Amino acid sequence: MRGPAGTGGRRLPGWAASLLGAVVLVAAWWVFSVVAFRPDPGTTYDPVPSPWAVFSQILDDGLAAYWEFFSVTVHEALLGFAWGNGLALLLAATVLLVPRIEPIVVQVAVVTYCLPLVAVGGIAIVAIGGAESPGEPSKTAIFLAALSVFFTTVVGALLGFKAADRASLDVVRVYGGSRLTQLRKVRLVAALPAILNALQIAVPTALLGAVLGEYMGATDRSVGITLIRLQGQLDSTRVWAVFLLCAVVALIGYAVVGLLSRLVTPWVSGRGRTA
Template sequence: MRGFRLPGWLAGVIGVVVLVGAWWLFSATVFIPAEGTTFTPVPAPGTVVATIASDGLAAYWPVFQVTVSEALIGFAWGNGIALLLASVVLLLPKAEAVITQVAVVSYCLPVVAVGGIAVVVLPAAKRAGDLSATAIFLAALAVFFTTVVGALLGFKAADRATLDVVRVYGGSRFTQLRKVRLIAAAPAILTALQIAVPSAFLGAILGEYMGAIDRGVGITLIKLQGDLDSPRVWAVFLLTAAVALLGYAIVGLVSRIVTPWVSGRTVAT
């Protein structure tokens, strides 16, 4: 049928079904337990779900609470600095080349090397339950480039005629930023923030792999891998994907509410 388009929710459901089907197929054919052993590196989806059900979500909450807290703090810092620098470019256009290069360099830095330096430079978690400064730093670094680029593109999307009207009436560059550019840039900025949610969570997990911390998703995965507890490794992996997807969906919902004009929606009056 010409012009037929799958609804977004249906496309998502189909994607999940395909992924789970491929997961089950590989676990049943390629990654079967070796002869004389019951260990399998890729347990079936049903086994992983049964493990989560038997353990209970409450058993995983202390692990994810730490990592989510680190990701949120890093998300706030990384995006805050990125938006601030993008705003500086509008007030001082000559700074754009420098700030863009800083963003590109931050994106190109090898995470392993940066994480190793952060472990040495930043303080480690000294008490049980403390957050990892390395995890927060890597979470902030993971979102910086995306938000800088998204904000700059959004700010430049402002209508030139509207900017000229503000200037004719004596408005400064700051007035243009506040009354025109921020509104025009809102869709691009919110999209960048939405993409940054899973990036911040991944950065926090990588930081926990490198930083000294007693609790969190990263250190839990290390312990479970050492115990060869593959069902719980995959259970943590599945819950990690669910948390990242939930954060992505929440920011997406906020974006739809804040910028209803993007997809032609109207605001109720």
């Protein structure tokens, strides 16, 4: 017999869903470029070039021409990702060892989430500066990338740590284990799926934070400064090419962390397939 409605059919494979989503987005992009955003009469500036024009521009320029400045931004995003998530995980673990500080940590996380990054970036560029030398990562971009990922990882880690099985925690306590032992033996394993999910979400957020930091200046070669230059030149096709490549880089990072999550927590993937 078939199960209830909606559960009898096969689920669409992940790769097929991703491919279908990409096709829908490109089709919507093409429709808007043709119907809603046409160049003004007498001008050559096209605010939304077609996907084919953007793809052709990337092929004509070559990926190496874009990687020259993307490498700096990716470096900044990785450093910010490491610092922001590292501090978030450290504070979340400290909360379990010293529960009284949980309200303080949560309040700090919420404040960082509510801060307008543009305003913070303006202060950061004055306080900590940008790139120390040409081609080097910007300190402000790294700081904003770290700030962007902090809240998500703190909340995800705290929820994951608290999801630990109570009976397992009691067993550790009965055998004389401390809170640190509970953290290592039980809570960390229970929190891994939530932590990895938070890290996966943090990948595109870190890239966005780095690009916003580059808009503050103090960098000579990066995605942010390249976008400013291209916008000033009214080169909309290359602007959209950079937009598209930003999305591709973020998706690659997102997929890599997702793959790592499946490898590190196979029990979660197995449960998802049998549900």
